[in-house]
Amino acid sequence: MRSTTPLSGADNAAQTPKTMRTLFLSDLHLGSRGAQAKMVLEFLEAYDAPTIYLVGDIVDGWRLKKSWYWPQSHNEVVRTLLRKADNGTRIIYLPGNHDEFLRDYPGVHFGGIEIIDRVIHVTADGKRYLVIHGDQFDAVITKAKWLAHVGDWAYTWAMGLNSIINFVRRRMGLSYWSLSAVAKSKVKKAVNFIGHFEDTLSVEAQRSGTDGVICGHIHAAANHMMGDVHYLNTGDWVDGCTALVEHESGEFEVIYWNRSNMLQLADNRVA
Numbered sequence: 001m002r003s004t005t006p007l008s009g010a011d012n013a014a015q016t017p018k019t020m021r022t023l024f025l026s027d028l029h030l031g032s033r034g035a036q037a038k039m040v041l042e043f044l045e046a047y048d049a050p051t052i053y054l055v056g057d058i059v060d061g062w063r064l065k066k067s068w069y070w071p072q073s074h075n076e077v078v079r080t081l082l083r084k085a086d087n088g089t090r091i092i093y094l095p096g097n098h099d100e101f102l103r104d105y106p107g108v109h110f111g112g113i114e115i116i117d118r119v120i121h122v123t124a125d126g127k128r129y130l131v132i133h134g135d136q137f138d139a140v141i142t143k144a145k146w147l148a149h150v151g152d153w154a155y156t157w158a159m160g161l162n163s164i165i166n167f168v169r170r171r172m173g174l175s176y177w178s179l180s181a182v183a184k185s186k187v188k189k190a191v192n193f194i195g196h197f198e199d200t201l202s203v204e205a206q207r208s209g210t211d212g213v214i215c216g217h218i219h220a221a222a223n224h225m226m227g228d229v230h231y232l233n234t235g236d237w238v239d240g241c242t243a244l245v246e247h248e249s250g251e252f253e254v255i256y257w258n259r260s261n262m263l264q265l266a267d268n269r270v271a
Helices: 037-046 061-066 072-086 100-104 139-143 145-171 179-186 188-207 259-264
Strands: 022-025 051-054 090-093 113-115 119-122 128-131 212-215 222-226 229-233 242-246 252-256
Touching: 037 072, 051 072, 072 090, 072 113, 128 188, 188 212, 188 222, 188 229, 222 252, 229 252
Parallel strands: 022 051, 051 090, 090 113, 128 212, 212 229
Antiparallel strands: 022 242, 119 128, 222 229, 242 252
């Protein structure tokens, strides 16, 4: 078991892209003010793969319905993905709850990007993984959607506060710091929710007859075993700035794009 290496845009911007077998990204929340689109672009410049999975909440339809926000950096992320698809990259988009409007178009291709609700990914070493956003197994989303919208408002408020904190930190020459990541690691209810979510998705992987599950939704990157099931979460690009990569060997790794996040959310590779 090898520890994951933290990375940052400054470390990788001038380097030749690293080619992986597969990239998995989720929860970009383009269209929201909290989206770290420039960091996404840095990552897509630093890493490439013949197959990319977009594991839901790429576009934040909830935010866009309330107020339109779409800066040039968000447009550049979409253009970069479309350009990769046009150049032969297979891109599979699995909608989440924030971009659920795309679930009305299963099997449809938009600019070479395929829309599908769930899929089985086969690794280089022959293991099978269920890939799904994960909101389908969140009781708040499925049974009390109004409460999810309240939570979304609270999260947006917290991200606004986080932006102010990080503006001050940048002026002081300090690195990016995530209020949400610290809360998730410290607050008992958040820890319990994440644990329950991981248990539920692992059971679904077993029910599907797969070796593991790759999901997003809860903005908590992970790479560990849940009994006999390999649980992987891509994290997010709002406060965590993480992605999942599959190496040519079939081994998975969580990439933390910011050094500060590595200190808050230490993780490991699992062969």
